[in-house]
Amino acid sequence: MIEIKTALISVYDKTGLLELSQNLINNNVLILSSGGTAKYLKDNGIKVTEVSEYTGFNEVFDGRVKTLHPKIHAGILARGDSDKQELEKLNAKKIDLVVVNLYPFASEVADENSTEISIIEKIDIGGPAMVRAAAKNFKHTVVMTDPKQYDQLSLKNITEVQSKEFAAEAFSLTTDYDLDVSNWFLDNPIKEESIKLRYGENPHQEGFLHIGNDSPIDFLNPLQGKEISFNNVSDALAAWACVQEFDEPSVCIVKHTNPCGVASSDTILSSYKKAFQTDPTSAFGGVIAANGEIDEVCAKFMIENQFIEVLIAPNFTSDAQEILNTKPNIRVLRSNDVATDIYENKMIHGVGLVQSTDIVNFAEMKLEHVTNNYPSKHEIDDLIFAMKVAKHAKSNAIVLAKNKMTLGIGAGQMSRVVSTKIAFMKAEEEGLDVANCVLASDAFFPFRDNIDFAASKGVLHIIQPGGSIKDDEVIKAAEEKNLTMTFTGVRHFKH
Secondary structure, three states: OEOOOEEEEEOOOOOOHHHHHHHHHHOOOEEEEOHHHHHHHHHOOOOOEEHHHHHOOOOEOOOOEOOOOHHHHHHHHOOHHHHHHHHHHOOOOOOOEEEEOOOOHHHHHHOOOOOHHHHHHOOOOHHHHHHHHHHHOOOOOEEEOOHHHHHHOOOOOEOHHHHHHHHHHHHHHHHHHHHHHHHHHOOOOOEEEEEEEOOOOOOOOOEEEEEEOOOOEOOOOOOEOOOOOHHHHHHHHHHHHHHOOOOOOEEEEEEOOEEEEEEEOOOHHHHHHHHHHHOHHHHOOEEEEEOOOEOHHHHHHHHHHOOEEEEEEOOEOHHHHHHHHOOOOOEEEEEOOOOOOOEEEEEEOOEEEEEEOOOOOHHHOOOEEOOOOOOOHHHHHHHHHHHHHHOOOOOOOEEEEOOOEEEEEEOOOOOHHHHHHHHHHHHHHOOOOOOOOEEEEOOOOOOOHHHHHHHHHOOOEEEEOOOOOOHHHHHHHHHHOOOEEEEOOOOOOOO
């Protein structure tokens, strides 16, 4: 058991501090404190001993140096009876409780009015040093870094197990804090917000949303709508990522993180009409992302045309917002002008996967036309459009397209030929003309069966990575069917 006789308190967040301090005083605990914390406690009638008085060393450099003193750290790190004699030689007390929270560095960075000087001054030095020292010595010193912990404090019988739990939270705090500071020095974004969602993918699962200031979508400041859900966020990010592939006005409609309709045109409204035409059934209750401003006419057509869960665009005209307000449940979000993160990660059953993001400059891609027939410039544009969409559909992915409009998408199947059949089935269901269309595959064709089937349905142009041991057979099939085939050399599996 650890008995609290002397406590050191130095906090920025003073939530619950008076109640904690009064409890310490009522139990005859000596309180050491410094700077603004000491003044706050004194002003509220709490008896404290200032650190400078205790150490005999005045604060210097406007408070930059105050707790970094041997009498403080010796008291925190002393190991019971084994260090008692040496502690007495220093005329120092054993510090049994350290209550410290840190300067709000991330908040200062996020403040629009902050300067380099103000940010640097929010880099806490003494605080993390005391926290780490106390956490290291958890067998003899209790550390508390969060006001939520205060009501767990029992002054007479804190167990080593409980102290170790506090120590773990302390090191977690300093780890995150140091990472924020490091990211600032490296000009990397800093994690800032965490939101508990109503639930995860399903109602019986917990869900949380962590938002950094590099988020491509402003989830913290929705223009309108119901509370965002776990699945809404997943679909919104998928739709945003897909629509960022295109420079022309474009729209992507997503269902269960897969694009079900994508189009590029001369206006956002025209693009939406074409994207919706691909698969109106799946678009119901979908998530829509546009890469340009949504105006009144477009907003009106959208809400009259389908049920929308989430609508994302870089901007909305005031008239468009008024129209959307007539459907208050639609979650309307602004996308941010940020580049796609160059790394992405997944955490699965305690195993972390990190990889560089699949960012490919299609304009610089060296296309290899492997058949005798070559596609035209217009057809190459359609091939690249289709491949950009295939890149964002779950593998095995097949995309049919014409005039920069998807006609059918097959995704997430265990067999590539099944994905191909689904893509044509979807096009046929909506009565779309697939004659002379293009077909994109996210990975190579292992056999010629896909080629034979696609040709029978009207495909004229195929784009794929190539690289199969059956490439010669697949190319021969394309030649026999008078198709063009283009290799990219780049696979786009998405799991």
